[in-house]
Amino acid sequence: MTLDIITSDLLSPLRHGFFARKGGASSGVFEGLNCGYGSSDQHEAVTINRTRVAEAMGAPIKALQGVHQTHSAKVLTVDGPVDDPEGPRPEADGIVTATPGIVVSVLTADCQPVLFADPRAGVVGAAHAGWKGALGGVLEATVDAMEALGAERQDIVAVIGPSISQRAYEVGPEFFENFMAEDPAYGRFFANGEGDRFLFDLPGFGLYRLRSAGVGQAEWTRHCTYSDPARFYSYRRTTHERQADYGRLISAIRL
Known part of the structure; x- marks a missing residue:
């Protein structure tokens, strides 16, 4: 069956x-x-799904690199295929490479998947950015890791993929206060909901952080x-x- 690839x-x-x-x-x-081994889905089905993704990316399954995501600001740099495509992964929420043929990827289910590229320098990256990771600096850390591989910040483009939108992301007052404690300017990413609830604009916040980091272009x-x-x-x-x-x-993205 044909895959639906945005x-x-x-x-x-x-x-x-x-x-x-x-x-x-x-x-x-x-x-x-479903591409998450961390789910309770049948392991064999997830392997089939990930193999189909690798094929769509024009790569063998061993080239499909990912990380064990923990809502951190850690970024992993990879330069080759994995020995065991179904084995454990290092803990991180960003992954970058300058090695042609290696596919870097992240998993999401409401959080922001962000793909990065500096085609001129030959560096790509991917980040998993929920509210905690975005607030903690995973997007900026991914850009820094790409720079360490030779990318130029102003040449990096970043695209946020399917994520939960503001109209569906209701949060409580403590969530709002966490952001206000970090920077009162973050109030722009909240709209009033029912009672004491707020509606949070996660992709808007992600775009703000990316543009503030100095990337050349960013979009959702x-x-x-x-x-x-x-x-x-x-x-x-x-x-x-x-x-x-x-x-x-x-x-996912590859050179």
């Missing part, structure tokens, strides 16, 4: 994609292209994971619907 002109002609649910081997609540694909269950997995939607588990979307 791309951006900013990242072209590099091969990349924000992969939606269509075309996977998983069933039940994971129906579609404007797809909301929460609002389109047929196309995307969503942790928050799964929680609201009291489902047992949820799938993970994969986003």
Whole structure:
């Protein structure tokens, strides 16, 4: 079955994609292209799905590199394939490479998947940026890691893929206060909700952090994971619907 791959002109002609649910081997609540071994999905189905992603990226499964995501600002630099594509990964939330043929990827289910590229220098990266990682500096750390490989900050383009949108991201007063304690200017990313609740603009915040970091261009694909269950997995939607588990979307880029 044909995969549903969202791309951006900013990242072209590099091969990349924000992969939606269509075309996977998983069933039940994971129906579609669930690429997360951390889910309770059948291991074999996830392996089939990840193999299909690697093939779509024009690479063998061993070239598909990822990290064990912990909502940190840690970034991993990779320069070759893995020995065991199904084995454990180092803890990080960003991954970069300057090695042609290596596919760097992140998994998400509402958090921001961000793909980076400096085609002139031959450096690419990917970051998993939920509110905690974005506030903690994972986007800036990914840019720094790319610079260490020879990228020029002003030549880096960054694209935020399908993420939870502001209209679906209700948060409480403590969440709001955490951001205000960091910088009162962050109030611009919150709208009033019902009662003491707020609506948080995660992609807007991500774009602000990217542009403040000095990247050349940054954009969001404007797809909301929460609002389109047929196309995307969503942790928050799964929680609201009291489902047992949820799938993970994969986003990837290569030189």
